[in-house]
Amino acid sequence: MAENNVNKMIGKVFNDIADAIETGEFGEKIRVGITTFGSEHGVDNVVKGAEIAQNRDSSIEVVLIGPKVDSPLTQVVVENEEEGYKKMEELLDSGEIHSAVTMHYSFPIGVSTVGRVVTPGRGREMYIATTTGTSSPHRVEAMVKNGIYGIIAAKTMGIENPTVGILNLDGARQVERALKDLDKNGYKINFTESLRADGGCVMRGNDLLAGVPDVMITDTLTGNILMKVFSSYTTGGDFEAMGYGYGPGIGENYDRLVLILSRASGIPVVANAISYGASLAKGNVKELAKKEFAKVNKAGFKEILKGLNKETKKQDDEEEVVAPPKETVTGTIAGIDIMELENAVKALWKKGIYAESGMGCTGPILMVNEGKLEAAINILAEEDYITKESTIC
Template sequence: MSDNNIKDMIGKVFNDIADAMQTGQFGERVKVGITVAGSELGIDNIVKGAEMAQARDKSIEVVLIGPKVDSALTQHNVEGEDAQHKKMEELLDSGEIGACITMHYNFPIGVSTVGRVVTPGQGREMFLATTTGTSSPHRVEAMVKNGIYGIITAKAMGIKDPTVGILNVDGARQVERAFKDLNSKGYPVNFTESGRADGGSVMRGNDLLTGTPDIMITDTLTGNLLMKVFSSFSTGGSYEAQGFGYGPGIGEDYNRTILILSRASGTPVVANAIAYAASLIRGNVTQIAKEEFEKANKAGLKDILKGLTKDTKKVEAKEEEVVEAPPAETVTGTINGIDIMELEDAVQALWKEGIYAESGMGCTGPIVMVNEAKLSEAIKALAKAGYDVGESDPC
């Protein structure tokens, strides 16, 4: 080893010791990535938020992913949003970064994000479960899963026994029964009481403002709307100035810690989202997810979910046709406008035409994903099959 290399190593050791003494954080810094292109507010908005997050907490190393920018932060330079996501996935899968924040990312069905807000009534933090993605095509099943995802996230954030409430939307009572059933079979759920006089675990609008539960369970589209209101009610809507973003994608056997921002998320939210991601890394959210799913499944979660959906499934008199998927291809072209209940049927309609397709969830709703070169052909095939579709998935 050369003298220069030895000097560099010694210098790094002393720098690490100085950082640890300043921050009180000893050991390796957590690495959080963030993709910089795609914001409606410009790349500089994201970079400033990233620099703010690292300045606040020296135990975080922020890694920028995207086009080259004028910043002292570590950078992985690629061009284009698809390239950003590919690089992000590579860095996550290799362990180079522990989590990443991005915009406009398509999670698989079964994965949705747990947002984190500061409620205006009493300044309490509250988790919204969930805010983007789709846990299940079935509304009530999705909300039950959303509740599990919220519990996982809250525990990863250090809340040992988080309180749970269910927003008073369609399906709330069915969700309540499902969780009580799960609770009785050995999976503890710490229901809270509404702040209104009649109490109960079904939450009112007032409970949203005061942050009555640690975790507010709702359907994802309502959660998405609430995130936007909580984040930008003081700015007129064009700039999200408050909160921690739309949160991590959680799902059974999903091992990437990817957090979502809106294209309208401002610099303060960017910085907060990075801090949120760092806390999830330290709290080992992936391991907690594994443990919580094991406990919930042991208590009969899958049977409870089957009971929720069995009455909504159509009984076919004839045997359903089995459609074989064509050979898999890279799918970066997106088609929107298809109802969630028809999403898998649309995929199989394309398979029948020899076009490989996958289902997913974009920022505006369900999408069918196909190879970019076959996008026009796929749109024509779906239109022919009776689907009202549109190209791309704008945010």
């Protein structure tokens, strides 16, 4: 009997060594919990995805949190969805699991999730920052924060210097200015260029399809829609079959690694989300986030964010601004956010330069006399409506 026990122990040791050689990891396995209640496709859909994730990566251990099921995976049995969330948090906070995947979660204000998709144009992976949660009640501030969150997620996943683009939405130019201020202050950001001839880091729909940036900055509601389209455009919309889900909640001083799935997420996305969660845990996203926030704060991040929220001279003045005499306007200036366009016109009128607003193929433009183009650009740059880069169409 003693000899049999010794043989079993020796066998286990050799198996453990073999597993470690195969995975390259000699420490404990990364444990990823997943709640199984709540899927529109049923508990079995989640369990099958979890089993795929487990079978393809022996360095992780998937823990099911939900009703008792017929599965070889580790299980923590709970009676309902609410109890599942509580148990998930308990396991995370105690360190019994390193990350968790769930279908709904209430993040605090300041935390939002970075999704990960595979784009149809070129088959590139792209991080969408962000897809659920609220980084800030202020739209532009939220998008600036989203950019930092996306960079953190991409760096944790092994992209040392991720390229960054800003989706062409209301507020995009203000986001661009804020991020370029950070870059000038020492927090270096690798801005990408649009694949379209006009270039620039403000991204068009073409850039989305091709996956031009590693990190695509957007507001959360738009990001949520993009995730749904990228993940289910081949299935008709009710079954998310592609990508890695809506990603981890990231925010300054946030200490739980929770990733989000949709209730429409199918087996492949469930499996990929678990793998995404395991990789983030292996890369120690919480520690990397602390380092990134320290660097970005050193570059004046909080001061730049405060500046975005101030009521500035850009708002409509109570006094009426009279337009200078009309003249031919063939010089065009790009890079002004649509929400600031009319105020930018008035800023030039105050300085005696006649200007009109318009819409070019890349977004809002101001039109001035070509002879006054340089003076107009300098005024708008001084008033913080534009940066001098990429302003002439």
